[in-house]
């Protein structure tokens with residue numbers, strides 16, 4: 001939490017929170033100093049690490065519809081080339097419709113023809 005009002009209300013300094021990320025989610029004894037809010041010993045014990053999924057902004061959601069919750073294939077391929085306004089509009093439409101973003105029949109980039117010399 002980066003809201004200073006929050007810390008004022010809780011009687012804490014925002015600076016204190018930055019240094020400590022709390023105690024390990026597994027053992028609850030050692031301070032967190034590895035990803036997944038685990039301590040060193042727990043993080044490097046494969047059986048324990050496997051119990052805790054990655055956390056954070058990018059963890060497990062590199063792309064809409066990929067990973068654990070795949071989305072259905074879009075009904076129709078997109079005729080617009082990548083990077084065009086039409087393609088972006090279609091991606092927005094697919095995302096809002098809960099469809100996967102990519103269709104195997106989507107248009108691919110084709111370079112414009114060389115101007116006649």
Ligand SMILES: [Zn+2]
Nearest residue numbers: 024027039042
């Ligand atoms: Zn631990």
